[in-house]
Amino acid sequence: MGYNVAVDGPAGAGKSTIARLVAKEKGYIYVDTGAMYRGLAIHFLKKGIRPDDSQAAAAACRDAEVTIGYEEGVQQVYLNGENVTGMLRTEEVGNMASKTSGIPAVREKLLELQRSLAREKDVIMDGRDIGTNILPDADVKIYLTASVETRAKRRYDELREKGEDCDLEQIEKDIRERDERDMNRDIAPLKKADDAILVDSSEMTIPEVVAEICSHCR
Numbered sequence: 001m002g003y004n005v006a007v008d009g010p011a012g013a014g015k016s017t018i019a020r021l022v023a024k025e026k027g028y029i030y031v032d033t034g035a036m037y038r039g040l041a042i043h044f045l046k047k048g049i050r051p052d053d054s055q056a057a058a059a060a061c062r063d064a065e066v067t068i069g070y071e072e073g074v075q076q077v078y079l080n081g082e083n084v085t086g087m088l089r090t091e092e093v094g095n096m097a098s099k100t101s102g103i104p105a106v107r108e109k110l111l112e113l114q115r116s117l118a119r120e121k122d123v124i125m126d127g128r129d130i131g132t133n134i135l136p137d138a139d140v141k142i143y144l145t146a147s148v149e150t151r152a153k154r155r156y157d158e159l160r161e162k163g164e165d166c167d168l169e170q171i172e173k174d175i176r177e178r179d180e181r182d183m184n185r186d187i188a189p190l191k192k193a194d195d196a197i198l199v200d201s202s203e204m205t206i207p208e209v210v211a212e213i214c215s216h217c218r
């Protein structure tokens with residue numbers, strides 16, 4: 001078994017930025033599980049599947065193979081052999097991933113891939129149910145959060161920096177909706193594990209959050 005650090009929290013809390021930096025500092029492999037749900041979401045979008053049609057999504061899972069690899073230490077997601085990493089981080093794909101991640105067949109499809117990575121390597125893995133469901137025996141569990149306003153502003157700045165046209169109010173609305181879905185679905189909802197350390201990054205800088213998390217890790 002590798003050394004396992006689980007990081008869960010709501011959309012836009014900075015999980016991937018922070019986990020990537022902790023991975024670098026500690027020599028762990030960073031596993032972004034949201035990217036796997038996004039990879040499957042691309043498959044559903046390509047096939048024109050409606051996110052509320054769980055039967056069609058479950059059937060479509062059968063002809064989707066999601067795998068991951070690393071290029072210069074950066075996680076790549078392959079959908080049926082095609083590298084889809086560059087297509088993952090749009091609002092359309094994120095919303096599809098959030099809507100379809102409550103479907104049991106979708107979660108089952110990705111569960112073993114996530115567990116097998118943690119068995120083999122020292123990892124910091126981020127997502128929604130890592131500490132509660134995927135790696136209940138993780139060595140360290142972090143619940144990373146921030147206020148809705150802070151998360152919306154961060155996502156807005158990130159999109160603007162990429163030159164994308166966006167609206168702060170709309171992003172805030174999307175984040176509230178995504179929180180609602182991620183926290184209230186029947187299967188593996190987002191919640192803090194009892195033994196997770198709560199880190200609220202609303203008033204913290206990135207280096208402060210990284211230092212706080214590293215202080216709990218081997």
Ligand code: DC
Pocket residue numbers: 011012033034035037038094097098099101102126127128129130178182
């Ligand atoms: O972290 P992210 O925004 O890339 O994740 C996209 C969606 O995938 C998120 O809204 C919910 C889902 N997800 C999940 O249900 N479980 C995980 N472990 C990771 C992501």
